[in-house]
Amino acid sequence: MLRLQNLTKQYKTGDIALKDINLEVPDSQVMALIGPSGAGKSTLIRCVNRLVEPTSGSVHLNDVEVSSLGQNQLRKARRRMGMIFQEYALVERLSVMENVLSGRLGYVSFWRSYFRKFPQSDIDEAFRLLERVGLDHMADKRADELSGGQRQRVGICRALIQDPELLLIDEPTASLDPKTSRQIMRLICELCQERKLSAIINIHDVLLAQMFAKRIVGLQLGEVVYDGPPGDLTADVLTTIYGEEDWEATIEATKDLDEDEADVIAAAEKVLPKPDAAS
Amino acid sequence: MNQASQRRWQRPPFIESSLLRWGLITGGVLFLVVSIGTMEVNWERVAAGLPRAERFLSSFFPPDFTSKSSAIWDGIVESLWMTVVSTVIGILLSIPVGLGAARNLSPRYVYLVSRGILALSRTFPEIIIALFAVKLFGFGPFAGIIALSIGSIGFYGKLLAEDIEDMDPVQAESVKATGASWFQWLNYAVQPQVMPRMIGLAMYRFDINFRESAVLGIVGAGGIGATLLTSFDRYEFSTSAAILLIIIGIVMAVEYSSGYIRKWIQ
Numbered sequence: 073m074l075r076l077q078n079l080t081k082q083y084k085t086g087d088i089a090l091k092d093i094n095l096e097v098p099d100s101q102v103m104a105l106i107g108p109s110g111a112g113k114s115t116l117i118r119c120v121n122r123l124v125e126p127t128s129g130s131v132h133l134n135d136v137e138v139s140s141l142g143q144n145q146l147r148k149a150r151r152r153m154g155m156i157f158q159e160y161a162l163v164e165r166l167s168v169m170e171n172v173l174s175g176r177l178g179y180v181s182f183w184r185s186y187f188r189k190f191p192q193s194d195i196d197e198a199f200r201l202l203e204r205v206g207l208d209h210m211a212d213k214r215a216d217e218l219s220g221g222q223r224q225r226v227g228i229c230r231a232l233i234q235d236p237e238l239l240l241i242d243e244p245t246a247s248l249d250p251k252t253s254r255q256i257m258r259l260i261c262e263l264c265q266e267r268k269l270s271a272i273i274n275i276h277d278v279l280l281a282q283m284f285a286k287r288i289v290g291l292q293l294g295e296v297v298y299d300g301p302p303g304d305l306t307a308d309v310l311t312t313i314y315g316e317e318d319w320e321a322t323i324e325a326t327k328d329l330d331e332d333e334a335d336v337i338a339a340a341e342k343v344l345p346k347p348d349a350a351s
Numbered sequence: 352m353n354q355a356s357q358r359r360w361q362r363p364p365f366i367e368s369s370l371l372r373w374g375l376i377t378g379g380v381l382f383l384v385v386s387i388g389t390m391e392v393n394w395e396r397v398a399a400g401l402p403r404a405e406r407f408l409s410s411f412f413p414p415d416f417t418s419k420s421s422a423i424w425d426g427i428v429e430s431l432w433m434t435v436v437s438t439v440i441g442i443l444l445s446i447p448v449g450l451g452a453a454r455n456l457s458p459r460y461v462y463l464v465s466r467g468i469l470a471l472s473r474t475f476p477e478i479i480i481a482l483f484a485v486k487l488f489g490f491g492p493f494a495g496i497i498a499l500s501i502g503s504i505g506f507y508g509k510l511l512a513e514d515i516e517d518m519d520p521v522q523a524e525s526v527k528a529t530g531a532s533w534f535q536w537l538n539y540a541v542q543p544q545v546m547p548r549m550i551g552l553a554m555y556r557f558d559i560n561f562r563e564s565a566v567l568g569i570v571g572a573g574g575i576g577a578t579l580l581t582s583f584d585r586y587e588f589s590t591s592a593a594i595l596l597i598i599i600g601i602v603m604a605v606e607y608s609s610g611y612i613r614k615w616i617q
Contacts, residue, residue, distance in 0.1 A: 123524055150530035161525035165543040174539050178530025185535050227525075234529055 073098050074120065074238055074270060079129035081115050081294075089115040091294040093129070097238075100268040102261055104275055104285035104302075108314050112294040113274040117240040120272070121153045122146060133238060151178035154231030156260070158243035160223040162215040168226050169211040172198045175233035194233070201229040205259065221252035225259065232263060239264065239271035245280060253277070257284045278310065278322055407588075414596055415589035419582065423594055426578035429492055430564040431601075433574050437496045438557045441503020448504060449511030450537075456515060469512070473505035477563045481572040492573030499560045499567070506559070510552055511545065518544040547616050554609030558602055565598055 079093040089112040097103050105113050118124035120131055122138065131138040138149050154175070162171045176194045177185055184190065190198075202208040205225040215223060224244060231239055244260065245253035257273075261284050264271050275281050281288055282302040290298030290313040297312050298305070307319035366372040416423070451457050451465030477498045484494035518541060526540035568576020575594060582590040 121528055123528060147530045147532065150528060153528070155525065155528040157521060157525055159521060161521045163522050163526065163540055163543050165546070166539070170539075174526055174531070175529050177526070177532070177535045177539065182532060182534050182538075185531075186538055230525075230529070240528075 073132075073134060074272075075132040076116075076120070077130045077132070079116070079119060079131065080127050081112070081119055081124065082127045089294050090119065090126075093294075093296060095289065095296065095299075097270050097272060099237075099270055100264065101287060102264050102271045102273065102285050103287045103289060104273045104281035105289050105291060106275060106278055106281050106313065107291035109276070110293075111291040113276075113291055114242055115294075116291070117155075117242055117272055117274060120238075120240055121150050121155060147178055151234055152237045154234045154236035154239045156224070156227050156231050156239065156241040156244050158246045160220070160227045160247075162218075162223055162226055162230075164216040165214065167212050167214055168202070168207065168218070169198060171215050171226055172202065172229045172233055175230040178234070197233055198229070201232055202226075204263075205229060220248050221256065224248065224252075224256050228256075228260065228263065232267070236269065239269055239273075241271055241273040243274050243276065245275065245277065253280060254283070260284075278305070410586075410588040411592035413589060414592035415587070416593045419578075419587070419590045419593075422578050422581075423575075423590070423597070426568070426575035426594070427597060427601075430561060430568075430574040430576075433492045433495050433499065433564045433567075434557060434561040437499035438503060438553065438560050440496070441500040441556070441560075442507050442553055444500065445504040445506075445508035445511060449508040449515070452508060452512035453515035454512075455518075455520070456541075465508070465512070469505050469508045471505075472501050473509070477502040478566055478570060481567045481570050485571050490571040490573075495564060495567040495572035495574055498572060499563055502563065503556055503560065507549075507552060507556055511549060514545045514548055515541060547613060550616050551609060551613045554605060554612065558605045558609070561601060561605070562598070 074095075074097040076093050076095040079090055079095075080088070081090040082088045093116065105116065107113055115124055119126040120133075120138065122131075126139055129139070133149065133152065136149055138146070141149055163174070166174070170188065173188070173190050173194060176190060180190060180194070199208055199211070202211060205228060207222060207225055207229075210218065210222065215226065218226065239260070241260065244256055248256060257280055260271070260273070263269070273281070273285065282305060285302060288298065288300065288302050288305060289296055290309065292313050298309050305323075307323060310319040310322065311317070364372060366375065448465050448468050451461045452469055454462055457465065480501050481494055481498035484497040488494050488497065522544065523536070523540040526536050531539060564574040565576045565579060568574045568578065569580050571577070575598065579591060579594045582588070582594065
């Protein structure tokens with residue numbers, strides 16, 4: 073379980089990105105974090121693995137207080153928190169396999185990683201994951217030869233091979249087309265279910281958030297203004313999160329999703345291998 | 352006519368104040384006119400020099416590769432050897448300094464010290480460092496190697512630091528998030544991003560060091576320069592021409608091969 077207590081972040085410029093956030097994410101819960109640009113979504117998940125240092129407050133992952141760890145302990149803690157990025161953030165000049173295996177860096181010695189001599193179990197797991205997302209034939213391709221959706225799937229493999237307890241996911245679909253976005257979101261949710269992972273997904277697409285997450289948290293100017301199930305996101309709630317706008321269309325679209333859903337699943341399943349095919 | 356079609360637009364001038372702008376322009380033009388006007392060119396001497404230049408140049412032909420071939424060969428080998436050794440030493444030493452001089456990698460005091468080292472080693476041209484080195488260690492290629500290595504540190508370290516500062520921070524962040532150690536992070540996130548350019552620059556520095564090694568011989572710091580100077584002193588211009596052609600050939604060979612290597616490494 074992830075627990076954030078009184079988490080506050082103030083940047084050197086004086087901007088307050090997070091104000092006294094209290095949040096709990098139980099095991100195997102997929103939580104979507106929505107909110108306008110600049111609301112502090114990215115800062116929040118980066119405070120969890122301390123890519124951004126929180127100004128005050130604490131972060132607990134299970135029994136470990138991440139926010140007070142020294143550098144070495146922090147590295148150990150980061151191994152259990154997989155991160156997936158908006159622009160995929162693969163190292164472009166490394167191969168797909170090297171990118172996936174870089175998720176094991178926290179577990180192997182420098183020289184092993186320098187000579188790319190990873191334990192056989194890591195390599196087996198890397199191939200299993202790549203197969204799971206349908207990219208095992210691309211293992212030796214360079215990351216910059218892949219399409220957006222393929223890159224994001226490699227990014228997912230890199231996060232999962234860390235054997236994480238928690239996934240921190242920053243706008244996973246922001247640079248993908250609508251169909252690929254749904255496929256990626258579905259893949260992430262399936263994998264979380266398979267592996268009993270909890271996840272925080274930053275996403276600004278309200279529809280996608282409602283489709284895939286069981287819980288939605290709305291962030292506005294660094295404060296939590298909504299925390300509840302996707303069904304309760306009314307026009308009023310969306311107005312408090314994003315500001316005044318005609319939200320009826322968005323809400324209508326969500327209702328239609330139930331009928332529409334079946335087609336999308338069918339389409340996605342054709343492209344993505346089924347979960348049971350991999351195990 | 353409606354109001355919207357009347358709105359005019361001009362690119363805002365780079366210097367806001369028109370007084371300052373025109374002052375700078377007239378100042379610049381005046382300076383140019385005055386400096387050209389005060390340049391003393393004695394056209395008679397230029398005219399007298401032209402046929403002399405023609406005679407001088409024609410004495411370079413045909414280039415003579417054979418009569419001093421062993422001296423030329425020894426000089427070229429010594430130059431190449433100095434170039435390889437000093438490029439390798441210079442680059443190896445410049446890596447830690449360059450890492451230290453990258454603002455996004457190092458704490459402030461390491462940054463300032465590293466930038467200081469880089470600035471210091473670029474302050475003096477190689478030939479002046481070579482003069483010192485010859486005084487300290489005596490004549491010979493060792494002095495030249497010292498001079499070229501120091502020059503390489505300033506050049507390569509600065510460009511390495513700047514390339515690291517320009518890298519994509521998100522790629523670097525993503526490897527850090529996996530729990531990688533600092534050295535693993537360098538190897539997986541930083542190195543792949545800067546490697547192609549740094550290999551190209553290593554070839555370029557090799558090229559510079561080779562050309563410099565031809566000059567360093569003049570102050571007694573070893574290499575082909577000593578042979579070249581001797582041939583000039585003895586008015587053996589056809590041998591000088593041969594040496595110059597060999598230098599041009601080697602520089603061109605380095606140029607072409609660096610193009611291939613960079614394409615292959617990209």
